[in-house]
Amino acid sequence: MTLPMPFDAAFFTDPYPVYARLRAEGPVHHVTTPDGAPIWLVLRERDVRAGLGDARLSVDKAHARGGYKGFALPPALDANLLNIGPADHLRLRRLVSKAFTPRRVEDLRERVRAAAGRLADGLAAHDGPVDLVEHYANPLPLIVIGDLLGVPEDSRRSFSAWAGAMFDPAHPGQIAESVAHIHRFLLDLIAVRRAAPGEDLLSAMIAARDEGDRLSEDELVSLAFLILLAGSENTQHLISNGLLTLLGHPRQLAAVRADPGLLPAAAEEILRHAHPNQWAIRRFPTQDIDIDGVRVPAGDTVMLGIASANRDPERHRDPDAFDIHREDKQHLSLGQGLHYCLGAPLARMETTIALGTLLERFARVDLAAAPRTLRWRASFRSHALKELPVAVG
Secondary structure (H helix, E strand, O other): OOEEOOOOHHHHHOOHHHHHHHHHHOOEEEEEOOOOOEEEEEOOHHHHHHHHOOOOEEOOHHHOOOOOOOOOOOHHHHOOOOOOOHHHHHHHHHHHHHHHOHHHHHHOHHHHHHHHHHHHHHHHOOOOOEEHHHHHHOHHHHHHHHHHHOOOHHHHHHHHHHHHHHHOOOOOOHHHHHHHHHHHHHHHHHHHHHHOOOOOHHHHHHHHHHOOOOOOHHHHHHHHHHHHHHHHHHHHHHHHHHHHHHHOOHHHHHHHHHOHHHHHHHHHHHHHHHOOEOEOOOEEEOOOEEEOOEEEOOOOOEEEEHHHHHOOOOOOOOOOOOOOOOOOOOOOOOOOHHHOOOOHHHHHHHHHHHHHHHHHHOOOEEEOOOHHHOOEOOOOOEOOEOOOEEEEO
């Protein structure tokens, strides 16, 4: 029996009580998504962790059987690291992994700090409350990943708006429209970089395509899409969710202000407690499998609940508490194994610098709206703020 999932306003505002109830009722649930697709939800930490490393759960949609819709990406955007088998995944990952090593990311630290400082100055120039999402959390990752990939400054906000519309469409058909805009945007960008290569990552990827024939044209476009999407979309919401979490815990905020050395620990706990991504990329069993006593047929869509696993009381003591001093901060927010997040070092650094810059620059950062009035995306995939009004001084 397939059950409806309570994807309502209450869920979008705070999905964690729903996860807690479902975990208590059973390890795996067959539900329907807002678009009517049947999926299996895996919610307990031990099962999610096992599923992330289970070779029988493939990300390749060639193994899908009925019901799955997703974003219906064209082939030129779909041949990315999240959708292909292990051999091709490793081949493509090797092409770009050097740009995201801890050492290369550390080389970006001063550029990220300078960008955060400029944006903080912009916040200070506002008279009255200012939306932190629009004026700080959104543009900072766009600056960083845009510079890394070689995206012109005047087109970065357009990409961000199209990406946001994929996760929170305002009208039917907007997802398809946004995907079409992104596709054309990337084709045009690649054409420009092909004609006039630079020192950026995209130019290097184009050279790998044209000179070394190490990836197809669809793989080139898809890889650029994934890097730009993940490098901007995920980090901006991690920053805004993180600040909101700190503002809701004044004692821990005060501790971080008193000792900025606690910022990396705070960022790690934010990753566990408030990461925007709710699920790992969907998977399809290559054969009938058993997940904690529940039989899941081959080809069905399986969603591994990252956010639920991070709040599982069988794994974490007092899991709903935000605690920067928590000794065991292990989480699954960045994945594990083959699909561990390529940009994990960059995401950690950006979040730490973004929050640290705000606390260093302003003696006061206050939420300028009642928490219950904050607007969240109407998305089961991403728990993300549409806006975060704050007063700084």
